[in-house]
Amino acid sequence: MERAAVPCGGCTLCCRTGDAIALFPDKGDKVARYKTHLINVPGFGMLLALDKGPDGKSCIYLKGGRCSIWEWSPIVCQSFDCRRWYLSKTRAERRRLVRSGWASQDVFNAGRERLSTLPAEYGN
Numbered sequence: 001m002e003r004a005a006v007p008c009g010g011c012t013l014c015c016r017t018g019d020a021i022a023l024f025p026d027k028g029d030k031v032a033r034y035k036t037h038l039i040n041v042p043g044f045g046m047l048l049a050l051d052k053g054p055d056g057k058s059c060i061y062l063k064g065g066r067c068s069i070w071e072w073s074p075i076v077c078q079s080f081d082c083r084r085w086y087l088s089k090t091r092a093e094r095r096r097l098v099r100s101g102w103a104s105q106d107v108f109n110a111g112r113e114r115l116s117t118l119p120a121e122y123g124n
């Protein structure tokens with residue numbers, strides 16, 4: 001699994017906006033390693049997702065402003081790129097996802113702010 005090369009610069013937004021961090025055993029996630037609960041994701045069905053910490057929004061593994069399990073963090077964490085996430089949706093799709101609570105406007109904003117750091121093949 002190639003890790004996304006996002007210039008996060010200590011951002012950690014996508015670890016603390018309350019978005020579900022789903023696990024995908026078919027892609028290599030070893031689900032028994034993690035503290036999880038079941039969620040129902042439209043289009044995917046029932047999936048295991050990482051538990052949240054005491055604030056109900058931040059990932060339970062976010063400690064002291066950083067990921068405490070980065071070396072064995074789930075596939076979605078290692079591959080997520082907020083810039084590509086932003087580009088993969090139309091404005092209407094982004095609005096719909098934010099309104100339905102399945103995506104965070106802040107994470108879309110973080111991706112948009114970093115678009116100029118994408119390689120040239122993405123049109124920058």
Ligand code: SF4
Pocket residue numbers: 006007008009010011012013014015080081082083107110111
């Ligand atoms: S929102 Fe983007 S910049 Fe912020 S931590 Fe997530 S991937 Fe990194």
Ligand code: SF4
Pocket residue numbers: 014015021050059060061062063066067068069070073074077
């Ligand atoms: S496992 Fe680590 S990278 Fe993934 S959401 Fe939690 S704190 Fe963030």
